[in-house]
Amino acid sequence: MKIMALAYKELKDILSEKIYIFGFLLQLFIVMGIVLIGFSYSYIAQIENKTSVATNDTEFAKFLAQDEEILCFYSKNFFGDAYVQNIENVFYVYTEDEDLFDTLKTKIEEYYFRYEGPLRSPILKVDFIKERRVVPEFIEVMYSLLVPIVLLLPVFLSMNMLSDSIVGEKERKTFEILLASPLTRFEIILGKLAPVILLGFFQVSLWLFVISRKNVYIKNIFALYIFLLILMILFFSVSVIFSMLSSNIREANIYLTLFMMFLSFLMFIPLPSLGFFSNVIKYSPVVGIVKITTNVLDISILKYFIIYLVSAMIAIFIAKNVLEKDESLRL
Amino acid sequence: MMKKIIKWELKRIFSSKKFTAAFILQFFLIVLIIPMFTVYLETLQSGKFFSTTPGMNEFIPIGMNRKCKLSEIIEEYDQFSLTILEKNGGMKMLQKGNIVAYILVDDDFDQKMLKLENITLLIYYNNSDKSYVAKSYLDSIVNGFSDGLRRARMREYDIPSILIEKKDRTDFVAETEKPKTVEEKKETVPKETTPIEKEMVDIKRLKFSLNREYILLLVMLLPLFMSGGLLTDSIVSEKEKKTGEMLLVLPTKRRNIILGKMLAIFLITVVQIILWIFILYGVGKISNIYTIFPLILAAFLVINLSLLISVYSQNYKESALLVTVIYILVFAFMFGTSILYISELKTLSLLSPLSMVIGLEEGSLTTLDTIYGVLPALSFSFISLALSVYLFSKDSFYFGPRPKLLDLIPDIFSKIGKGNFASFFLGCLSVFGAIIVEIAVGVLMYFFLNLDVGFVIFLLSIVFIEEYLKYLAMLPNKSKFSGVFVGFGFGFFENLLSGFVLFTMFFPVEMILFRIIPLLIHMSSSGILGYFRYKKKTKLGFIIAFIIHLAYNTIILVSI
Structure with a gap:
């Protein structure tokens, strides 16, 4: 009950801060922008994947047209990204693009030997039946990169709110009054964490609703919420630790910014796959x-829950210990 | 006096431990990034597979009936998580959705492959969204495999390769002009003894492959980020600690104080950029030393935006949040538009100075491109600089209470001037406001309302926003014809921008001539509003202007 009172007060504090409301509204636009980025990325990727090739060989043009990724034209002039000229079965490929030249080279070989037994395409291809129009690039970039960003955005921003509240109390010297209240240190942490977690869930739900407006649906919402709860406890405890260790808001902000930059680098930037390193990346929260x-959920997902639950426990334990040290209170 | 302030600032920054720490951190990051960058390029060239973004790790769960050469190739992709399953189990998993594709290969796949025989491969997909992603990857793998086999057969059966010659675009003109002589070239490909497996797969497809320029830009963001932080720190902390009040009483104009602070930080940033670029140039990571200039331009923009934020914010908390948000938006915009440089919309992409970096590195930047690239960034920088100087000159921004943002607009507008020419300029300026608000409203409608209702509301709000902004712009000018000039400015600038956009999208010139009509509509609608305002019947004027504008927009949209 006592925790509730603290949590209620914290929630009221956060909601009465204009700048948070502003940040909240901006997040809405960021989330919507992210979905639009997904659309435009897939659009550009589709255009980029299609190369236009002109050729003076009508048979070859028909052959090339079977490839979905090449737009083929019959022309006696240079046109598009490359021009293939067939003069008495010597092929001249005019292009500046090395990769395109290689692709066309295989295509020409495939075409040239299309009737000769051993060189016909060695693997039988069966067409994929398309029931509805789904752009693979969109699915890929949306679910593997943008949805995690949308889900982690509130978590990252709430870390700042939490540290503002704690360091603010330290600066205003009201934290000592809070410590004098009949709450244990652990209860104080819980009381500080609860409202931010609540707000985090509210935002996550709202953003999920927003992206669902554009038909981006996610699976296993219940499991996701549990996983996010664990992540929130972990990250917010880290935030508590940082704010206890720093003497003013600016310092706490610098620590947190560095921490978040490091995290986003690990979580969202493509990294080369190098043995051990790529194995570590496999356990990233993303x-x-x-x-x-x-x-579809199966047993293999449990390892993520266990890893982050253990880390969250450790983090909250450290946070409690840091809070118990009185020197971290005196500036 | 300004020189003194610059000197103080530089001294303060260099003596602070934080700056030294940040500087060293940057240095190490850059030193770190160079070998990482080399690893990137090497991985690219060696044809090893990339882990794409971490989220793509094991993104596509698939099944296969046996281990073979193909499964080894698939396993090299980080995107796949492959499980070996017998057919019945695999199909069940496919139906349940645990896997999105199931590959069925011949039992003697490896033997057949080594003997170069035909191979049958069956891939089953379920109808989940991910199966489309799986299909696009598996297609390229299977094609690569198929190509590799064909190559191997060509060598095995000693079939002479056909002649394929690579030529440049410029050769085409030269070739077509002179009569062609067909050369008979017949070289037999020497039979190589390399094992087939080695060159079996030749996959070009690398999704999300970052190109050089992007990594370079990423490195350059560091000094930019830092400079913004330093500036807000210097201004906001003086506000919080009240030491800034001492500065205000110095026998100099306030303008000089803020310009001094800005220039000090700008100087440091420029030095850093030059330093990093020279290092990168020295180790051969960039090819063009002139990339310094667009980067400095970008830095100038970022610094001026942070200046505006720090003058506006009351405390550190506020400035930190605003800086973060604005940086995200600015960088998203800069990177987003510079992506367009690679695609067809080159001119539009030049709105971002970062596109010029790519252009310089590629060597495809023309003089006209440079003008298009420099103007928007420079004008935005100076607008925000002017705004910050203006805000800094107001006592209420230092001592509070801070006036509301909306109350400031008429005040700023009247600072620009009260004459007809000023009205014209304000009309031009309000186009920016209109674009930003209209995009925001448009996005909201796109997400939350269905197409028809959203469209109607969007149409109404566009008219309302434009007329209201034009009304705000005509406020300082008390004459009868203020509205006409504002409308003229608005229409003129809108045409200029849309002409710019239409040009880049290859619209015919007639379309631009056609834009005379909206100019007249803007002039008449706001002209009427201005006249009624002069007659003290603003509300009536607004309604009439609204109706005229709405009618025109509706007619245009219906006729399209």
């Missing part, structure tokens, strides 16, 4: 989120 939101 991978967990992607698996929960897009796969």
Whole structure:
């Protein structure tokens, strides 16, 4: 009950701050912008994947037209990205693009030997039946990158709110009064964490609703919420630790910004796959989120829950210990 | 006096431990990024597979009936998580959705492959969204596999390769002009003894492959981020600690104080950019030393935006949040538009100075491109600089209470001037406001309302926003014809921008001539509003202007 009073007060504090409301509204636009980025990325990727090739060989033009990724034209002039000229079965390929030249080279070989037994395409291809129009690039970029960003955005921003509240109390010297109240240190942490977690869930739900307006649906919402709860406890405890260790808002902000930059680098930037490193990346929370939101749940997902639950426990334990040290209170 | 302030600032920054720490951090990051960058390029060239973004790890769960050479190739992709399943189990998993594709290969796949025989491969997909992603990857893998086999057969059966010659675009003109002589070239490909497996797969497809320029830009963001932080720190902390009040009483104009602070930070940023670029140039990571200039331009823009934020914010908390949000937006915009440089919309992409970096690196930047690239960034920088100087000169921004944002607009407008020419300029300026608000409203409608209702509301709100902004712009000018000039400015600038956009999208010139009519509509609607305002019947004027504008927009949309 005592925790509730503290949590209620914290919630009221946060909601009465104009700048948070402003940040909240901006997040809405960021989330919507993210979905639009997904659309435009897939649009550009589709255009970029299609190369236009002109040729003076009508048979070859028909052959090339079977490839969905090449727009083929019959022309006696240079046109598009490359021009293939067939003069008595010597092929001249005019292009500046090395990759395109290689692609066309295989295409020409495939075409040239199309009737000769051993060189016909060695693997039988069966057409994919398309029931509805789904753009693979959109699915890929949306579910593997943008949805995790949308889900983690409130978590990251709430870390700032939390540290503002704690360091603010330290600066205003009201934290000592809070410590004098009949609440244990652990209860104080819980009381501080509860409202931010609540707001975090509210935002996550809202953003999920927003993206669902554009037909981006996710699976296993219940499991996702549990996983996010664990992540929130972990990250918010880290935020508590940072704010206890810093003497003013500016310092706490610098720590948090560095921490978040490091995290987003690990979570969202493509990294080369190098043995051990790529194995570590497999346990990134983003991978967990992607698996929960897009796969049918099975037992293998438990390892993510266990890893982050243990880390969250450790983090909250450290946070409590830091809070118990009185020197971290005196500036 | 300004020189003194610059000197103080520089001294303060260099003596602070935080700056030294940040500087060293940057240095290490850059030193770190260079070998990482080399690893990137090497991985690219060696044809090893990339882990794409971490979220793509094991994104596509698939099944296969046996281990073979193909499964080894698939496993090299980080995107796949492959499980070996016998047929019945696999099909069940496919139906349940645990896997999105199931590959069935011949039992003697490896033997057949080594003997170069035909191979049958069956891939089953379920109808989940991910199966489309799986299909697009598996297609390219299977095609690569198929190509590799064909190559191997060509060598095995000693079939002479056909002649394929690579030529440049410029050769085409030269070739077509002179009569062609067909050369008979017949070289037999020497039979190589390399094992087939080695060159079996030749996959070009690398999704999300970052190109050089992007990594370069990423490095350059560091000094920009830092400079913004330093500036807000310097201004906001003086506000919080009340030491800024001492500065205000110095026998100099307030303008000089703020310009001094800005220039000090700008100087440091420029030095950093030059330093990093020279290092990168020295180790051969960039090819053009002139990339310094667009980067400095971008830095100038970012610094001026942070200046505006720090003058506006009351405390550190506020400025930190605003800076974060604005940086996200600015960088998203800069990177987003510079992506367009690679595609067809080159001119539009030049709105972002970062496109010029790519242009310089590619060597495809023309003089006209440079003008298009420099103007928007420079004008935005100076607008925000002028705004910050103006806000800083107001006592209420230093001592509070801070006036509301909306109350400030008429005040700022009247600062610009009260004459007809000023009205014209304000009309031009309000186009920016209109664009931003209209995009925001448009996005909201797109998300939350169905197409028809959303469209109607969007149409109404566009007219309302434009007329209201034009009304705000005509407020300082008390004459009868203020509205006409504002409308003229608005229409003129709108045409200029849309002409710019239409040009880049390859619209015919007639379309631009056609834009005379909206100019007249803007002039008449706001002209009427201005006249009624002069007659003290603003509300009536607004309604009439609204109706005229709405009628025109509706007619245009219906006729399209």
